[in-house]
Amino acid sequence: MNLTPLGLGCAQLGNLYRAMSDETATAIVDTAWDRGIRYFDTAPHYGLGLSEKRLGAALAGRPRAEYVLSTKVGRLLVDNPDWAGERDTEGFDVPASLTRRRDYSRDGVLRSLESSLGRLGVDRIDIAFVHDPEDFVEEALAGALPALVELREQGVLRGIGLGMNFDSVLAEFVRRADVDIVMIAGRYTLLEQPAQDELLPLCVERDVRVVAAGVFNSGILASPRPGATYNYESAPAELVARAARIADVCARHGVTLPEAAIALPGAHPAVASVVLGASSPAQVESNADRAAVRVPPALWAELVAEGLLRADTPVPEETEA
Template sequence: MSHNTKVVLKSGLEIPQLAIGTSAFGGLFAAVSDSEVAQVVESSIEHGINFFDTAPHYGKGSAEKRLGKVIKAYPRESLVISSKVGRLLVKSNGGDDPGWENSDPLVERTFDYSAYGIEKSLEDSLKRLELERLDMVFIHDPDDHADQAITVAYPVLEKMRNQGLITAIGVGITTTAIPTRFVHETDIDVVLMALRYTLLDQSAALDLLPAALEKGVSVIAGGVFNSGILINPGKDSTFNYMPASPEIVHRAQVIQKFLSEHKTSLAQVAMQFPLRHPAICAVLVGCRSRDEVLQNIADFDTVIAEDIWLEIEDFLFSLPKI
């Protein structure tokens, strides 16, 4: 497995198997400096990773702005840039933004999956990124707006794709039922699925992944560490962006011990495991420093023998469902 192996979506867009998410650029959980943002982007590109995913939600636009400043130094055609629609950023009187340390204090988020909202969101993202077009656009977190997202938001993006304004359309979400609907009811190219095909949670295998495989829709796996616990599980770990319960911590530690006995690490297996499913084409990970980029590349590229994989999968699939 190699981090810069390229895969082609049904739209014809080519992406590397390892991609970079930019929630850290918005200060998710901890502040990140402009210098660190630049180092993440520069070191990723230096090592052949040219796909960066962002969103207005990340730091209320700050992630897009910071990414845009750095990628100006590179030829546009050499990069794959995706962002998301479904939230508008509107002026506010300021205030705290729990969980985000680099957030813009002068705006607030509001969900909007209307035709106007989709067009406005994309327009604003392009301004923040200082770009003229996006390669991929995801409808973001339509958990409580599925019908509108499918019948209103998607057709707007489909028209843009037909006009050549964007190359690929997707949905980005942390659940599986709604993206499964998108796969069956629309002509999306890709699903960005977070948290649901990991060492701790394989629930996407029940509905989304078989549907995507049948329809030829590519799936990108995000949140492969379940927000951190699958790097180094302990009492202060987070699981799916919440404090991890003792039961989840114990389960992660049991998996960690098993992998250690098989001469592999939790991080190595967590990054590579999603790609064992034929519906999943790439893995997206967040990085907040050059060192994290290099470590993620090393973990992703570590060769794990097929017989070891079979033992790992037998063990994982024998565990009780969470």
């Protein structure tokens, strides 16, 4: 189960914030494939199943052994009996003919994975993440994770874990459960590294691999300007100012802020892949180009000296130009 250093996050394929055509969704996946990306992450939550359908259609015909596919459990999609034409209210531009029901039980996990297999049109999923169980810790430990362990032992899944935005809760799961991999969104970035306190050292100790997502902190590290988003809300002025200072240091070393933001998380020994979303094929190309940029060591040293990066943060090793 080798994850490529760069993965494609497929929330946008579910019409995150705005609609896209099926053709654009397919072109995004095709472009990722052409750029060597072989790890694709999705979830039922993304567009009420639309992301899974589009990703599966775009990967159809690709050699199944050549890519790693992850999806998530915890939000079971069920018919919305009260639907009268409304659109989804959780960030996706799709009809709300289905509704999400939080379900971290054994039965909910099995039903969710069976439905995901149908939407994806594949015979197996490589990795199953328990999705956002921060308010359902005991339910996930008693129901979802034991069910996933059974499926892993049966060879149905190759890896199991959890994905969320809360590093301290993920650390609790790593301590208490037999997981292979976790996805941490937004808590290990160029802007902030709280996952270094407990989660990442624990993952190194227990040989749990990490997928770093949300490395732009939902937008502020892509463009630190007034009105930028952080944690999917308007960014506080002090964080915009901090991101702008980081961008100034990057510019002095001939590197853009997004290039440095992609480079940093992958340098940690626990991190197996950095997952980036894309709303167009051009954005996939741009992200892949940014990921290939060599960031000079002096940039990281200046960020540390300026108090903009923790001194204990692993940084990319210098390589031959």
